[in-house]
Amino acid sequence: MAPLHTLVALSVGAAAASCYHIDTHLHALPPVYVDAINRHGGEIFGFPPPAWSINATLDWLDRTNSSLGFLSLSVPGPPIAGTGAEARDLARDINEFYGKETYTEVSNPAAKKRLGFFAALPDWRDVDGTIAEIDFLYKQQKLAHGVAVNTNYGDYLLGNPLFERIWARLDKYGALVFLHPSGLPGVQPPDVAFGVQPPIVDFPFATTRAATDIVLTGTLKRYTNVDVVLSHAGGTLPYLGDRILGFLSIPIVAQYANVTVPEIEQGLARFYHDFALSTSPGQLNGLIDFTDSSKFLWGSDWPHVSEQRIDYLKAQWYDFVSTNPRGRLVAPQVLRANGKELLARHEQKHKLIK
Template sequence: MSAQVLSVPSPTAHHLAKAAGAPALARSINEAAAQVIEQDPSRFGALAHLPLPDVDAALTEIAHALDVLPLDGVILATNYGGNYLGEPALDPVLAELDRRHATVLLHPTAPACFAQTGLGHPAPLIEFVFDVARTVTHLIYTGTMARYPHLKIIVPHAGGAIPALAWRISAFAAQPALTPGADLTSAAVSAHLRRLYYDLALGANPHSLSTLLETADPRHLLYGSDHPFSPEPLITANARGLHAYPGITDSARRLIEYDNALPLFPRLAARLA
């Protein structure tokens, strides 16, 4: 592996330090990431952690991370205590990231109703993939993706449940009675889904790839490891799955493993060059 883009996804700073301590913890995370880059600039990039749902503190941290520090974008949770991306309260953050043409990695977290829906199972088992789909659908149906066309959003885990639900999400746009207030067409929804980037962490398997390749632009597929949260055997199996899948050629695999990511991380790409 030539380089890695690091991030601290979950739990969030707000969850760990509560509201009063979240800005300081996010700053500490981002400063530590900058030190890693400084020590080995041709091997590492990093995404900024934001102290959301504190919007003002998040805007301050965006400026520090992307203007003062050499970070390569931001990572956002799918929801913050039930506040989902696409809600008006979080709009200033997405507007600022759009102004900067920023790269944004989504990372799933448990929904606010997890105590009822989890049924005693760990959140990553199924809730994570559904929260990814919930967030992306909300971004589309609230018009957020249309308002912010310069965001480069990376969806994790081969899109979670999105590929399996893509037809349904698109088809509902043609039924205004089912989606009141959403000024969308099926074609527009499909275009939004195709505009997204998708990493293949825990998704390089025939079940996920077959549906994802019908939804996504192949030039928008990226390698993801999910290290260190996923056990090594799962990471190894995922890497082998990418190489074994017959629907991806060797040249396409090269794009997924390296070239597709370079335009998303221009600072890291410049250092690699």
């Protein structure tokens, strides 16, 4: 039998094959960010930063039949520069770069029609600096479609009371949060699973912990105007969802809970899930069992994942669509419609969604 990636044209109907994707998990490496990486160690979780440019990004969209892409940083983002003025300046420089290259001073005119961005924020432990950058993004620049947020900052998960004012500010603006894994709190190389770098094993659990935390602490219940996208199909959340719900059946646990079972169900149902690195039948079936298909989005994770690997993952997804009885629920047309609805709701001055 031919390799799966050679069967894409055979395994997908014509309508699916011709559907233009919206890539919501598309990373950028602005020069100012690469300079910061090089000043602070030169690697991200053991991997050197890949080559990147706006033109290469547009070529990637063409290669993957994507009409739109939304740029964001992979981890660690501005926190690589600490929690002070340097990280604040780095976040601002990155966001101004995004704004110029996608809207105000584009070096390639196609970028204005095809690229948006999820803005960078300082380390959330710098609460005032983070709030100041959110205000800049929503009161002054008004170009970002959302903000990229790490799953934790140091050992602090996102539902920590320290971050309450940040959530309140995001809620004020009705922000879209693109949640990207940043490793497990307290677990850093070389103390990782089997010596494997965090993106391989730890990142899915980091996403799960962060998502569970903002549900169980009542953060999502308090801030109903915020939409949250979870990377990589929610990590292990679809697998563990029923287990999380069941914890309130333990009386000694329930008495300390900030939420009820219905509130947990409502919180878990609010998450959007991108398909980056998450297209196996087990992952797609688990996600279909876990949440409504209106919450599914496409994401490639380029350029931190090889083009060949992404080709395989897309072919795997298309094969599921064409052969699985529930494939219609994850069809490319469904994900495109979901992306349009979500991102149109969060547009500011930059109107990309047609």
